[in-house]
Ligand SMILES: [Zn+2]
C-alpha cells in the first residue's frame with residue numbers, strides 16, 4: 001500500500017485519510033465476528049489512531065460496549081473505526097470504507113477452526129486455529145511503531 005489511502009462513509013459527507021500503513025490486517029472467522037458482521041468472517045485492520053485524519057465532515061462517538069466506542073459519520077452513522085480504552089494507541093478501521101481494498105495485505109487468518117467450508121484460504125498466509133500472539137506474528141516494524149506510540153502517550 002502507498003499511503004495515504006482515502007476513504008469515505010456511505011453518504012459521502014465524511015471523508016478521511018489513512019496516513020500510514022496499517023499495523024496489521026487479519027481475518028477472524030470466529031462466531032462473534034460472523035454475527036457482528038453478518039458475514040462469513042471479520043476483516044480486522046489495526047491502525048494507529050493518529051494515522052486516521054478526518055478531511056471532511058464530523059464524527060460522532062457511540063458507545064458500543066464498556067470502554068469501546070464506534071466513531072461514525074454524524075450524517076449516515078456509518079462506522080469508520082472503533083477504539084477501546086484498553087488499547088489507547090490503536091484503532092480498528094472499517095476496511096470497507098477505504099477507496100481501494102487492493103491496498104490491504106492480509107497478514108493472518110485467525111479462528112480458522114470456525115471457517116466456512118466453502119471458503120478456500122491461500123496457502124502462503126499464516127493460519128491460526130484460534131487467536132495469535134502479536135509478538136510472533138506482526139512485522140517488527142509494526143511492533144516498534146506501536147511501542148513508540150504507547151511511549152508517546154504516557
Ligand atoms: Zn455519512
Ligand SMILES: [Zn+2]
Pocket residue numbers: 028029030031032033034042111
Ligand atoms: Zn473474531
